[in-house]
Amino acid sequence: MAPYIQTIEAFVELGKYLSDFCENQQNESENQDMALVEAISKAEQHNGWFTKENILFALVQWANLLTKDQLESWLSKYEIKPLDEPKTVGIVMAGNIPLVGFHDFLCVLLSGHRVMVKLSSNDKILLPFLADFLINVNPELAHRIQFVEGKMENFDAVIATGSNNTGRYFEYYFGKKPNIIRKNRNSVAILTGEESKDELEALGEDIFRYYGLGCRNVSKLYVPKGYNFEAFFNAMYAYKDIIHQHKYANNYDYNKAVYLMSEFQLLDNGFLVLKEEESLASPISVLFYSHYETKEELTQVLENRKEDIQCLVTATGTGSEVKFGETQKPRLDDYADGVDTMAFLLQL
Known part of the structure; x- marks a missing residue:
């Protein structure tokens, strides 16, 4: 059997296992895989933002994607051939949400290359566990998966994800190699005032999932001039229990206090602060908003800021837009920053 097919089948087996x-x-079944239960518990202890609920949510999304049909449909768009000389591709992973770098890991292995992973200190448990599962299914992968600490060396290309500040370091350090370097991006939602309560509640998933730490989380609203936030806040009430997570609550208390001391005008419902602000990147527990007068004006604003926007979220989710409630359920071809990772790897 061709190595490429074997690699796909290993990921399919992983998908079945996660499912x-x-x-x-x-179902709270007694038939639990205690090794993964323990890995989830360790990840939660290691990083307080990685709650069991959010880790399981991430695992469910990958279980849904790692099927034979999904993988083959995605890969059918590319011409993937056995490689005479596989490259070693370094991945510098972020650690803001569970398994945030898994898509890059998947792409490298399915493209036929070797992967060298530098994990974030915030997310060190889950990916090595899943990698061990893959190697047990397909031992050949042991020669193509490497985790490193400290400085990465002896790589042929790199995919690095970080902030705007680390992005400058990445460009300096990795600039001479083929690379994909990702910096800060945020997701924004457009409201018209015509949204139903169900639609707004779905938007709450985009705001609160992973406590707003992901680049696909909505951190900014664009609302029409004169917008009444009452319906929005009523819908957000479904997420009120988030304030019981102590790390989130600490951020809420701190950010609210800072804004009040600065005498900013705020809207607040006891667990989410809304502040009128041009910036796209809001702190945890805070959602920025701006007004628009016409759709044409808003279209121009978004066009000017497209390099800073990961997802554009609307009730309809038409075209390149994402539907309310769907930001944390990306497809396999939803590439970060709009850069086709698989195409990049196949031309190395």
Whole structure:
């Protein structure tokens, strides 16, 4: 069997494993894989933002994607051939949400290359566990998966994800190699005032999932001039229990206090602060908003800021837009920053 097919099949087996595990968790079945239960517990202890609920949510999304049909449909758009000389591709992973770098990991292995992973200190448990599962299914992968600490060396290309500040370091350090370097991006939602309560509640998923730490989380609203936030706040009430997470609550208390001391005008419902602000990147527990007068004006504003926007979220989710409630459920071809990772790897 061709190595490429074997690699796909290993990921399909991983998808089945995750699907069965998450189903057993949901049904509170006694038939649990205790090794993964322990890995989730360790990840939660290591990083307080990685709650069991959010880790399981991430695992469910990958279980849904790692099917034979999904993988083959995605890969059918590319011409993937056996490589005479596979390259070593370094991945510098972010650690803001669970398994945030898994898509890059998947792309490198399915393209036929070797992967050298530098994990974030915030997310060190889950990916090595899943990598061990893949190697157990397909031992050949042991020669193509490497985790490193400290300085990465002896790589042929790199995919690095970080902030605008680390992005400058990445460009200096990795600039002479083929690279994809990702910097800060945020997601924004457009409201018209015509949204239903169900639509607004779905938007709450985009705001609050992973406590707003992901680049696909909505951190900024664009609302029409004169917009009444009452319906929005009523819908957000479904997420009120988020304030019981102590790290989130600490951020809420701190940010609210700072804004009040500065005498900013705020809207507040006891667990989410809304502040009128041009910036796209809002702190945890804060959502920025801006007004627009016409759709034409808003279209121009968004065009001017497209390099800073990961997802544009609307009720309809037409074209390149994402529907309310769907930002944390990306497809396999939803590439970060709009850069086709697989195409990049196949031309190395």
